[in-house]
Amino acid sequence: MKHAIRLLAASASLLLWCSFSAQAGELAPLSLQEAKAQGAIIVDTRPSHFYQGWPMEGESQGGHVPGAVSLSADWKYDDEQWPQALRDKGLDARKPVAIYGSERGLAEVARMLRMRGFHQLYELKDWQEAKRDHLVRWQQLVYPQWLADLQAGKPVVAAPKGDWKLFEVDWGAPKAFLISHIPGADYIDTNRLEQEPLWNKVSDADLEALLLENGIRHDTTVVLYGRNTMAAARAAHLLMYAGVKDVRLLDGGIEAWFIAHLRTKTGLPHQYEPVKSFGAKIPVHPEYLTSTEQAKALLKQPDGELVSIRTWDEFIGETSGYSYIEPKGDIPGAKWGHGGVDSQSMSDFHNPDGTMKPSSEILAMWQQWQIAPQDQTAFYCGTGWRASEAFFYAWLMDWKRISVYDGGWYEWSSDPKNPTITGVRKPSEA
Incomplete structure (x- = not known):
């Protein structure tokens, strides 16, 4: 039989x-x-x-x-x-x-x-x-089989130059992680990266403490993934702000790992040995973070762009996008940089399998709103997750003058003195 x-x-x-x-x-x-x-x-x-x-x-x-x-x-x-x-x-x-x-x-x-x-x-x-074109920093956007081969000790293209560590990033306790995760991964709770009331970045001292606790130095290669790539991108941006030189994202997140039918593990996170020194003064890249005052100044700058990575309905004021954010609307003068179907989505930037779209397609979206690579650009959303993913993609494309406006719509709208705008706008009106 x-x-x-x-x-x-x-x-x-x-x-x-x-x-x-x-x-x-x-x-x-x-x-x-x-x-x-x-x-x-x-x-x-x-x-x-x-x-x-x-x-x-x-x-x-x-x-x-x-x-x-x-x-x-x-x-x-x-x-x-x-x-x-x-x-x-x-x-x-x-x-x-x-x-x-x-x-x-x-x-x-x-x-x-x-x-x-x-x-x-x-x-x-x-x-x-034929001669090939490629994403400028393609090595920082890894794929499942590359990671599996790296874990297995096989020779890989663009291998880390030294110590490397793998983390899953998500909000709250690692409930889904305990059921199934990539073998060898530790876990980062985004509550260690951002804090209430506005969910902005924690202090530099707290950020450094988290990095040291997890064995991360400035010269450690850190590979991040998430159930939602936005969470991993949030961590990636803050690690880069701190000064980690080699930060990589698993393209498509853990879903890409599942699709590839690679082995998963249950149980507690892997625990990396702590380190005593980061090896550089944090932040190495303060320019990667924009404050509200800097965002206001950027709006007055001839080549400055404040880019809203939110849904169209959020941008025009049909919804705030969040249960805990009451005001609706957006920042006058900001340009729409696209987002997804809701505040938990970046589908405008993703292929059907959740991987990053070709840079040409992302650039085409941004060019509609005259968002150009040479401009001084700060991305923002509601609280920083979606903006961090847009930042990371722009960095992969080698945009030089980019940052995340950490406060975003939540901080901007919490001050009644700050102007807001609703209604449909065209690129020429931004």
Whole structure:
């Protein structure tokens, strides 16, 4: 019986492989030069970490063909999401499309595009020899298999130069952590990073105490992940403010680990050995944090941008976004930097699997509101989590003059002397 089951499973796998092969084989080949001559849209079907910059096994370079858009074969869009996804990626069924990646990826993306009226589909043949583009700091946005290999002691690209530590970050007691977490992870409660009444950063002394307690020096590589990437990004920003030189985020958080079917563990957090000295005076990067007074000054600065990382309904004053924040509206002169579906979401910045969107798509959102890389930019939200994720993505793109306005809408709106605004605004009115 077991033998028969194995034969059936093998036959099914063979049929599936043949199906993918047949679908991929239907695509006519197209060279990169021909694709450019025909004005073809180039599509990368691989997992997003390869697109962002991580090299595949056996490659000397990572990243994507210049100008290519990312449409991973692993992503799932529903019918309502497809039109916006196609717009974000500039995909037009009237134009030729050249796709590249694995055989399975080619077949799956070709199938998805055909279902949406794309018929001029080609396979890009010489993409592996092409010069690649990549996210500037792609090494700081790690993916599950890289982390698993690092834990296993295997050689990895962009390995930490010295001591490294792994932390899950979340609010409150580690209830979900106890049930399932990445092996070897310690736990950081965001209550140790921020404090009431406004949930702003704790004092520098308290921040340093937390770092020392967890064995973190300025030269420790710290890998962070969360059930929600915003929490990990909040920690990442404050560690960078303190002066930790090598801070990395697990792209897609623990959900990406689950999707990769990697081993998890139950039980208490790992306890790292405390250290006596951080090795640098905190903060090493005070410029990464903006106060309310600095935010007001920024609004008067010709190249200053105060960027609201909130939902559209929060930005126009339909909701405050939080049960504990009563005032609705936003800061006059601020620009809308997008957010997600609610105050617990950054979906405007994420692929369907929760990983970071290509920088070109994030830049396109910000460019609509004249938010430019060269400007002095402070990101804010309600209390700092969403703003920290936007900050980290801008830093990955090598924006030089960025910070988080820590107080955000909560602190701004708590003072009745501060002006507020509601209603729909256009970029030109910001």
